[in-house]
Amino acid sequence: xxxxxxxxxxxxxxxxxxxxxxxxxxxxxxxxxxxxxxxxxxxxxxxxxxxxxxxxxxxxxxxxxxxxxxxxxxxxxxxxxxxxxxxxxxxxxxxxxxxxxxxxxxxxxxxxxxxxxxxxxxxxxxxxxxxxxxxxxxxxxxxxxxxxxxxxxxxxxxxxxxxxxxxxxxxxxxxxxxxxxxxxxxxxxxxxxxxxxxxxxxxxxxxxxxxxxxxxxxxxxxxxxxxxxxxxxxxxxxxxxxxxxxxxxxxxxxxxxxxxxxxxxxxxxxxxxxxxxxxxxxxxxxxxxxxxxxxxxxxxxxxxxxxxxxxxxxxxxxxxxxxxxxxxxxxxxxxxxxxxxxxxxxxxx
Amino acid sequence: xxxxxxxxxxxxxxxxxxxxxxxxxxxxxxxxxxxxxxxxxxxxxxxxxxxxxxxxxxxxxxxxxxxxxxxxxxxxxxxxxxxxxxxxxxxxxxxxxxxxxxxxxxxxxxxxxxxxxxxxxxxxxxxxxxxxxxxxxxxxxxxxxxxxxxxxxxxxxxxxxxxxxxxxxxxxxxxxxxxxxxxxxxxxxxxxxxxxxxxxxxxxxxxxxxxxxxxxxxxxxxxxxxxxxxxxxxxxxxxxxxxxxxxxxxxxxxxxxxxxxxxxxxxxxxxxxxxxxxxxxxxxxxxxxxxxxxxxxxxxxxxxxxxxxxxxxxxxxxxxxxxxxxxxxxxxxxxxxxxxxxxxxxxxx
Numbered sequence: 001x002x003x004x005x006x007x008x009x010x011x012x013x014x015x016x017x018x019x020x021x022x023x024x025x026x027x028x029x030x031x032x033x034x035x036x037x038x039x040x041x042x043x044x045x046x047x048x049x050x051x052x053x054x055x056x057x058x059x060x061x062x063x064x065x066x067x068x069x070x071x072x073x074x075x076x077x078x079x080x081x082x083x084x085x086x087x088x089x090x091x092x093x094x095x096x097x098x099x100x101x102x103x104x105x106x107x108x109x110x111x112x113x114x115x116x117x118x119x120x121x122x123x124x125x126x127x128x129x130x131x132x133x134x135x136x137x138x139x140x141x142x143x144x145x146x147x148x149x150x151x152x153x154x155x156x157x158x159x160x161x162x163x164x165x166x167x168x169x170x171x172x173x174x175x176x177x178x179x180x181x182x183x184x185x186x187x188x189x190x191x192x193x194x195x196x197x198x199x200x201x202x203x204x205x206x207x208x209x210x211x212x213x214x215x216x217x218x219x220x221x222x223x224x225x226x227x228x229x230x231x232x233x234x235x236x237x238x239x240x241x242x243x244x245x246x247x248x249x250x251x252x253x254x255x256x257x258x259x260x261x262x263x264x265x266x267x268x269x270x271x272x273x274x275x276x277x278x279x280x281x282x283x284x285x286x287x288x289x290x291x292x293x294x295x296x297x298x299x300x301x302x303x304x305x306x307x308x309x310x311x312x313x314x315x316x317x318x319x320x321x322x323x324x325x326x327x328x329x330x331x332x333x334x335x336x337x338x339x340x341x342x343x344x345x346x347x348x349x
Numbered sequence: 350x351x352x353x354x355x356x357x358x359x360x361x362x363x364x365x366x367x368x369x370x371x372x373x374x375x376x377x378x379x380x381x382x383x384x385x386x387x388x389x390x391x392x393x394x395x396x397x398x399x400x401x402x403x404x405x406x407x408x409x410x411x412x413x414x415x416x417x418x419x420x421x422x423x424x425x426x427x428x429x430x431x432x433x434x435x436x437x438x439x440x441x442x443x444x445x446x447x448x449x450x451x452x453x454x455x456x457x458x459x460x461x462x463x464x465x466x467x468x469x470x471x472x473x474x475x476x477x478x479x480x481x482x483x484x485x486x487x488x489x490x491x492x493x494x495x496x497x498x499x500x501x502x503x504x505x506x507x508x509x510x511x512x513x514x515x516x517x518x519x520x521x522x523x524x525x526x527x528x529x530x531x532x533x534x535x536x537x538x539x540x541x542x543x544x545x546x547x548x549x550x551x552x553x554x555x556x557x558x559x560x561x562x563x564x565x566x567x568x569x570x571x572x573x574x575x576x577x578x579x580x581x582x583x584x585x586x587x588x589x590x591x592x593x594x595x596x597x598x599x600x601x602x603x604x605x606x607x608x609x610x611x612x613x614x615x616x617x618x619x620x621x622x623x624x625x626x627x628x629x630x631x632x633x634x635x636x637x638x639x640x641x642x643x644x645x646x647x648x649x650x651x652x653x654x655x656x657x658x659x660x661x662x663x664x665x666x667x668x669x670x671x672x673x674x675x676x677x678x679x680x681x682x683x684x685x686x687x688x689x690x691x692x693x694x695x696x697x698x
Contacts (some may be wrong), residue, residue: 042687055404059473062473062479063473064478066474066476088444092480094439094443094480094481094482095479095480096478096479096481097468097469097470097481097482097483097564098477098482098563112581120446124412125409125411125412125415125416127415130411130444131411131443131444132443132445133443133447133482134446134447214447215446255585304418320649
């Protein structure tokens with residue numbers, strides 16, 4: 001966490017060839033980013049905004065690195081949201097079989113989640129992160145000033161992951177996260193004063209990743225809300241295209257409610273948490289609409305989740321109570337359908 | 350090393366979804382391979398021969414895995430030469446951020462080199478293995494019977510790497526490798542009786558890889574002959590297209606001579622080794638023709654080598670004597686030009 005991006009970058013890049021990927025929208029809101037890169041001698045590749053994390057973009061980044069003479073000791077600096085850090089991380093992980101990279105997240109979602117922990121990837125064959133690699137960034141530099149101009153929708157998306165992290169950590173953190181949504185809905189710019197929340201959320205993630213970098217076990221707790229969340233995200237993308245779709249964190253927030261419903265039914269999670277989350281979602285998060293006609297398709301997407309050992313088995317991370325997650329919980333199609341019904345009732349959709 | 354591919358595979362794949370990539374030429378020479386896959390319930394993707402290890406092929410393999418429901422616990426079995434094991438290894442390393450894979454090499458080159466050690470990759474932007482990953486196969490199953498139908502040219506290619514390994518290991522192994530070329534030129538089919546040579550060569554490589562899986566230091570000895578070898582290979586490919594170009598091991602064999610010449614000049618390597626290698630090359634390996642007009646281009650390709658810390662510096666692995674390699678030896682353009690001259694004299698080109 002720093003207010004001085006220049007000093008933080010200078011220390012990391014000294015004596016190494018450096019290259020940067022920059023989201024065009026970040027570049028136009030923060031002209032100091034490109035001039036900083038110029039002063040530090042970093043070659044910039046400006047990615048059209050919003051950046052697509054697909055194979056075509058990856059080919060463009062590899063070509064940029066190759067044409068500009070990047071070597072195995074070069075560093076790639078990813079300046080943008082989760083799409084940029086996922087794409088850039090994957091390209092760094094695979095360029096000449098792997099070079100170092102640094103993330104400078106410019107969205108709340110990236111700052112508290114995507115830019116941390118080394119899960120990189122691109123979407124492929126209609127599936128999220130179907131192709132990717134595990135490679136931990138050498139540093140993630142969070143500069144809250146870069147978040148000042150974020151629209152409320154993007155802050156909400158980040159809050160989806162903040163709420164998730166709260167639920168897997170403790171009741172107190174879950175409650176705090178839900179309250180922050182209210183405060184931010186009144187004055188979105190207050191996000192720059194919430195360095196404490198960003199750091200705490202990032203720290204929870206990093207401590208989990210440190211204990212399980214390759215997602216063999218513990219790390220699956222971070223998947224809380226994501227099994228249904230990814231399905232909502234894909235559905236929304238198919239309906240509205242990449243531009244109009246619900247954001248990742250927004251879809252995760254709705255996916256959290258599905259996971260809480262199943263947790264209540266199967267593990268006795270106190271229903272007060274369902275009421276609290278549903279109330280926040282109804283007030284602040286526009287719902288991702290689905291009907292029972294969508295269930296077969298939503299279940300099919302869930303069955304493709306990378307954490308499933310076979311396509312016939314759908315596994316959720318659930319909660320006994322906030323701070324007490326349970327991973328690899330096998331849930332039947334029937335139970336998921338019921339949870340999707342109950343979620344619609346809660347959200348009045 | 351096994352004569353029973355079926356038993357070896359069955360043991361590895363039990364209870365896991367398995368998928369295979371098979372070179373079409375291997376499949377038509379060895380119809381038992383496809384029927385074995387069918388019996389073991391392995392879905393096969395037959396790659397057009399010779400397989401191209403490029404981004405388009407990688408996309409095809411990822412699509413094959415994704416469409417057929419491969420999960421993170423699936424295994425990919427690569428049955429073919431180095432192109433198949435490099436391509437399949439890369440796709441396995443990146444599909445859903447990494448799944449296990451097994452190599453079943455069907456060329457001598459793959460058996461003694463490409464299929465071992467976890468360096469995977471595809472060619473990109475005109476450069477060999479520009480995009481790739483380090484991921485060790487869970488097993489490499491060498492079945493000498495699969496090598497029986499190899500044409501002499503392909504055996505020669507493998508012998509390039511066998512000779513290289515001989516030189517970095519010991520005088521005795523270097524001399525033995527050169528003698529085997531002569532024996533094989535008389536009866537290529539004798540390769541199936543040379544399991545001892547294949548195993549010894551593979552063991553030398555594996556012991557080096559074990560000590561340095563990510564090519565931080567020691568492993569660079571395996572690059573002996575490859576700095577100039579890769580340049581010859583690229584030149585030949587540009588001239589003759591992928592089909593008519595000199596094979597990898599063939600280009601490495603010629604690159605070894607360049608490295609021996611520099612080793613003689615800079616480190617006092619006994620010139621008897623230059624004579625011995627040159628004599629073997631002149632008799633058995635058709636030369637890859639180049640003139641002094643090609644020097645700027647050859648040097649430019651060498652400067653792109655992944656082992657160079659910067660594009661201005663060209664580093665070779667050299668030999669003080671067989672078994673005494675020296676890595677990261679910086680060599681000037683002038684010295685490389687001189688060595689290319691002397692190499693042409695030795696080869697009468």
